[in-house]
Amino acid sequence: MEKRVLFRSTWLPWALLLPQLLIISIFFFWPAAQAVLQSFQVEDAFGMSTEWVGLENFANLLDDPTYLNSFMRTALFSVLVAGLGITVSLILAIFADRIVRAAMLYKTLLIVPYAVAPVIAGVLWMFMFSPSLGVVAHYLGELGYDWNHIMNDNQAMALVVLASVWKQISYNFLFFLAGLQSIPKSLIEAASIDGAGPWRRFWNIQLPLLSPTTFFLLVINIVYAFFDTFGIIDAATAGGPGQSTSILVYKVYQDGFKSLDLGSSAAQSVILMIIVVALTVVQFRYVEKKVQY
Amino acid sequence: MHFKSLAIAAAIAATCASAQAQTEIQWWHSMTAVNNEWVNDLAKQFNESQKEYKVVPTFKGVYDESMTAAIAAFRSGNAPHILQVFEVGTATMMASKGATVPVGKVMSDAGLSFDPKAYIPAVAGYYTAPNGQMLSFPFNSSTTIFYYNKDAFKKAGLNPDVAPKTWPEVFEAAKKLKASGHSCPMTLAWQGWTQLESFSTWHNVEFATKSNGLAGMDARLKINSPLHVKHIDNLAKAAAAGEFVYKGRASSAQASFTSGECAMIQTSSGFYGDVAKNAKFSYALAPLPYYSDVKGAPQNTVIGGASLWVMAGKKPAEYKGVAAFFDFLSQSKVQAASHQRTGYLPVTMAAYDLTEKSGFYQKNPGTDVAVQQMIRKVTDNSRGIRLGNYVQIRTIEDEELEQVWSGKKSAKDALDSIVKRGDELLARFERANKK
Numbered sequence: 266m267e268k269r270v271l272f273r274s275t276w277l278p279w280a281l282l283l284p285q286l287l288i289i290s291i292f293f294f295w296p297a298a299q300a301v302l303q304s305f306q307v308e309d310a311f312g313m314s315t316e317w318v319g320l321e322n323f324a325n326l327l328d329d330p331t332y333l334n335s336f337m338r339t340a341l342f343s344v345l346v347a348g349l350g351i352t353v354s355l356i357l358a359i360f361a362d363r364i365v366r367a368a369m370l371y372k373t374l375l376i377v378p379y380a381v382a383p384v385i386a387g388v389l390w391m392f393m394f395s396p397s398l399g400v401v402a403h404y405l406g407e408l409g410y411d412w413n414h415i416m417n418d419n420q421a422m423a424l425v426v427l428a429s430v431w432k433q434i435s436y437n438f439l440f441f442l443a444g445l446q447s448i449p450k451s452l453i454e455a456a457s458i459d460g461a462g463p464w465r466r467f468w469n470i471q472l473p474l475l476s477p478t479t480f481f482l483l484v485i486n487i488v489y490a491f492f493d494t495f496g497i498i499d500a501a502t503a504g505g506p507g508q509s510t511s512i513l514v515y516k517v518y519q520d521g522f523k524s525l526d527l528g529s530s531a532a533q534s535v536i537l538m539i540i541v542v543a544l545t546v547v548q549f550r551y552v553e554k555k556v557q558y
Numbered sequence: 559m560h561f562k563s564l565a566i567a568a569a570i571a572a573t574c575a576s577a578q579a580q581t582e583i584q585w586w587h588s589m590t591a592v593n594n595e596w597v598n599d600l601a602k603q604f605n606e607s608q609k610e611y612k613v614v615p616t617f618k619g620v621y622d623e624s625m626t627a628a629i630a631a632f633r634s635g636n637a638p639h640i641l642q643v644f645e646v647g648t649a650t651m652m653a654s655k656g657a658t659v660p661v662g663k664v665m666s667d668a669g670l671s672f673d674p675k676a677y678i679p680a681v682a683g684y685y686t687a688p689n690g691q692m693l694s695f696p697f698n699s700s701t702t703i704f705y706y707n708k709d710a711f712k713k714a715g716l717n718p719d720v721a722p723k724t725w726p727e728v729f730e731a732a733k734k735l736k737a738s739g740h741s742c743p744m745t746l747a748w749q750g751w752t753q754l755e756s757f758s759t760w761h762n763v764e765f766a767t768k769s770n771g772l773a774g775m776d777a778r779l780k781i782n783s784p785l786h787v788k789h790i791d792n793l794a795k796a797a798a799a800g801e802f803v804y805k806g807r808a809s810s811a812q813a814s815f816t817s818g819e820c821a822m823i824q825t826s827s828g829f830y831g832d833v834a835k836n837a838k839f840s841y842a843l844a845p846l847p848y849y850s851d852v853k854g855a856p857q858n859t860v861i862g863g864a865s866l867w868v869m870a871g872k873k874p875a876e877y878k879g880v881a882a883f884f885d886f887l888s889q890s891k892v893q894a895a896s897h898q899r900t901g902y903l904p905v906t907m908a909a910y911d912l913t914e915k916s917g918f919y920q921k922n923p924g925t926d927v928a929v930q931q932m933i934r935k936v937t938d939n940s941r942g943i944r945l946g947n948y949v950q951i952r953t954i955e956d957e958e959l960e961q962v963w964s965g966k967k968s969a970k971d972a973l974d975s976i977v978k979r980g981d982e983l984l985a986r987f988e989r990a991n992k993k
Contacts, residue, residue: 307990310629310650311657314991325986331957331979397805397814415806416964503807504953506960523622524949525629525650526986 297538303531310525322532331508332516332533339512342426343490350430350437350486351479357434358441359467372442379435383493387500390428414502418509421502425510428501429494437482444478445471476556484548491541513537581611583879584638586618586628588864592831593698596900604886611879613640621647621864622949628869632657637869639880642697644864645684649771649946651867652693653991659868659877661884662692667874668881672888676906680858680932684942685865688773694865695884698902700828701859701928702748702756704847708840710821714738721844728822728847729792732801735821742803744796747811747825748862749804750955752846754781755860757789759940760846760931762854766984769938771945775988779951779980782973785852790962790969797963804963807956826862827928830901834922843924845931858934860943863902903928946987951980 304322308315326332361371378386393401394414402412414420448471456466472479495518498504504511504519511519514537521530589597594617601613618624621644628641643651651658665672674682674692678699685694708718714734722728728744735743746752758765763785768777796802803820805811815823816836824846833841848855868880886892893909896902898918904910910929913919919926936942945951958972958979967975 307986309654309990311654312633313654313656316989325982329982397817397819415810416804416960503956505807505956506964507957507966511957519953520950522626524947524953525626526947526950526983528990529986 300531300534300538303527304535306531307528310527318528322528323536326529326532326536335508335511335513335516338422338509339491339514342422342429342494342510342512343487345426346429346433346490346494347483347486349426350433351482353430354434354437355441355475355479358438358445359471361438361442362445375438376435378431379439381432383432383496384500386428386432387425387497390424390431390497391501394424414506416506418506421506421510425494425498425501428497429490432497433486433489437486440478440482441475444475448474473557480548480553480556483552484545487544487548488541491537513540580609581875581879583611583613583640583876583883585613585615585640585642585866586624586638587615587642588619588621588624588644589617589642589698590620593900596896600887600892600896603892604883607886608882611882613879613883625650632869635871637871639869639872639876640883641867641869642864643694643867645699645862646948646952648684648694648865649775649944649948649987652687652944653775653946653987657870658693659870660687660691660693661695661866661868664868664877664881665884668878670881670885672884676888676908678903678905678907678910678929678932679934679936680861680940680942681903681905683772683936684861684944694867695887696905697864697866697887698896698900699861699863699865699905700826700902701861701932702752702824702846703827703859703927703931704844705815705823705825705829705833706842706844707815707818707821707837708842710735710738710740710818710839714740714821718840718842721842722822722847723845724850725789725792725847726849729796729801732796732822733799736799736801740821741800742805742814742820743800744802744822745805745811745814745820746802747805747809747823747829749807749959750952751860751862752824753790753793753959754786754955755943756846757786759858759860759943760848760856761785761852762857762937762939763852764939765943766945769941770943772941772943773938775946775984775991777945778984779977782970782977785849786973787970789849790959790973794962794965794969798965802963804960827903828863828901830925843927845927854937856931857940858936859928859931860940861903861932901925903932907933945984946991947983950983951976954979954983 305317305319306315307318307322357375361368361375364371381389393399394412396402396413396415399412405412412420414424452470453466456470461469492514494512495515498510498512498515499518502510504515513533517530517533517537520526520533585601587597597615601615605612616638618627624641625643625647628637631637662672662674672692674686677696681696681699682692685696686692704721706721711718711731714731715738716731716734722731732743755765758770758781763783764770764780766777766779766781768774771777793802797804803814805814805820809825809829811820811823812825812829812832814820815825816833818837818839830843845856846859866884868877888906890906890908890912893904893906894912894916897904897909897913898916904913910933914926954976958967958976961967962969962972
């Protein structure tokens with residue numbers, strides 16, 4: 266009764282895997298190995314003198330209270346970005362799925378933010394909320410709310426979370442919409458005939474059937490919040506005020522690309538890599554058990 | 559047959575020779591908008607003035623981007639001949655011996671004269687190694703000055719024709735502006751540069767040991783002195799009273815001056831073009847304020863802007879071209895024209911004299927303020943500030959000062975913290991670059 270496809274050839278699976286392995290080695294394993302190597306060195310910008318320092322780069326980082334503080338900040342930031350991003354796009358996808366007229370228009374509009382570069386998204390939000398020039402800041406002021414993310418930590422965090430979520434909504438939306446549309450209509454119809462309302466249908470049928478998609482998006486969104494948001498942060502707040510929006514990846518970018526402190530930046534990326542690997546393992550071991558395929 | 563192939567070979571050789579006759583010089587820079595046109599015009603003028611060399615300017619992103627790009631290119635053996643590097647990157651370039659060729663050497667190898675003494679002392683001092691050798695070619699230098707809104711001053715009952723000279727006068731003016739209903743009496747751009755670096759040289763006090771890093775890489779920060787603490791504390795009090803309004807990092811505060819929202823600002827002299835073009839009120843340019851009880855104040859301000867570095871590993875003929883181009887740029891009339899066009903400092907005294915004689919400063923009042931602040935005899939505390947890992951230290955300055963402005967940290971705590979965190983980076987830099 267066992268259904269299993271067996272490849273009898275010894276070379277064929279490897280040959281089929283080869284292109285993928287090649288790409289991963291060039292674009293992931295090789296740079297990752299370089300980062301690990303560099304994290305054990307102190308090097309000047311031009312690579313004229315390199316000194317092997319062992320674990321000193323790591324020791325320096327773990328000795329730096331400002332670096333340790335950014336762990337909590339990064340955790341908060343990624344939970345907010347992933348949580349909000351997934352929730353909002355799920356709601357949008359449900360509404361878009363129900364729309365009959367002009368559905369294409371809504372879908373297109375929802376996908377547009379994905380085409381915007383992160384830095385542009387950051388600048389866009391920075392301008393809207395800029396305390397002296399911004400439209401939103403102006404109207405918030407009219408309503409009696411004093412918006413100044415240049416001085417207020419929480420507002421600055423809210424701004425970068427909003428911008429990052431906005432940027433990622435389209436991606437999540439596409440997957441949720443595709444997921445919703447692949448749910449057999451007959452299931453929904455049967456539930457309706459049995460007298461289940463829209464909420465009940467969503468909760469008992471659509472959401473469970475979407476769980477593989479949601480799980481996939483959770484992993485993707487956490488990785489996005491960890492790695493792809495430095496452009497937004499750089500443009501919107503540059504990590505400030507103080508260090509309130511300086512998450513781990515922003516410091517990697519700042520120290521490595523702007524300040525050319527390669528050893529420390531490499532050590533930071535190695536730490537980041539370990540965190541994300543650990544997170545992914547946890548997600549696949551524990552969260553995935555709740556997923557029904 | 560034999561003759562024919564010879565003729566073909568000769569023809570090929572001839573075309574190659576004419577193609578090779580022009581040696582290309584790659585020049586990577588970070589100038590945008592009107593300054594980009596300026597750079598292109600300079601290259602064009604030089605290219606038209608002779609036939610041997612062709613300078614090709616390429617915009618490679620803002621300062622830190624072009625530097626990163628050039629370093630990556632250098633590591634893979636494709637560096638440009640000339641690279642424009644901002645002042646903050648000077649220590650990195652200087653420490654990377656072997657990656658660059660000193661300008662003095664490029665010029666003397668080509669048999670061209672080059673006199674570092676012709677340059678304004680604060681400019682020359684900044685780009686000169688402890689052994690007296692000029693390492694990079696001064697190109698576009700700026701400095702920090704004080705701008706104020708004359709209309710707002712009039713409304714507040716202040717004399718619009720007299721700029722506040724000292725810090726107490728500035729705070730007094732801010733109080734009056736606030737009382738007259740101005741929501742933002744004063745703001746600051748580039749807070750680390752204006753309030754810590756320029757503040758130190760202007761008051762002739764140490765910013766860091768070892769002549770602010772110019773005399774050696776083992777320099778450490780000194781900006782938690784009583785004078786620095788007093789000044790940052792005064793600003794913190796003004797911030798709490800709403801008389802100084804913080805408007806963000808780097809140049810973001812500038813827009814609030816041109817829009818009329820903020821009445822006083824301290825920022826780069828290079829901001830002049832923007833004000834002249836966009837301000838819809840009458841304004842004036844003035845020297846930076848100082849504390850009159852500090853001995854030796856005011857001294858001179860520190861330079862910003864960028865210089866041109868020559869990268870190592872090129873052919874001798876190409877270095878000759880670089881030297882010829884620098885020789886062209888050294889001409890007083892070229893430099894004076896650049897100064898008047900861009901608002902950057904005239905980097906040589908001759909260019910300054912030429913501009914003065916032309917009546918430019920009379921026609922554009924205030925444009926000589928920056929020069930006046932610079933053309934003084936410099937001291938060990940005021941020659942310039944050249945520290946390693948300085949991009950990161952500037953970020954630390956921003957982070958800590960922001961916490962003072964929002965009332966979360968005292969001036970003393972923040973400055974102590976800048977010194978502690980900054981010194982760790984200086985130690986790292988010293989170690990990474992020791993030979």
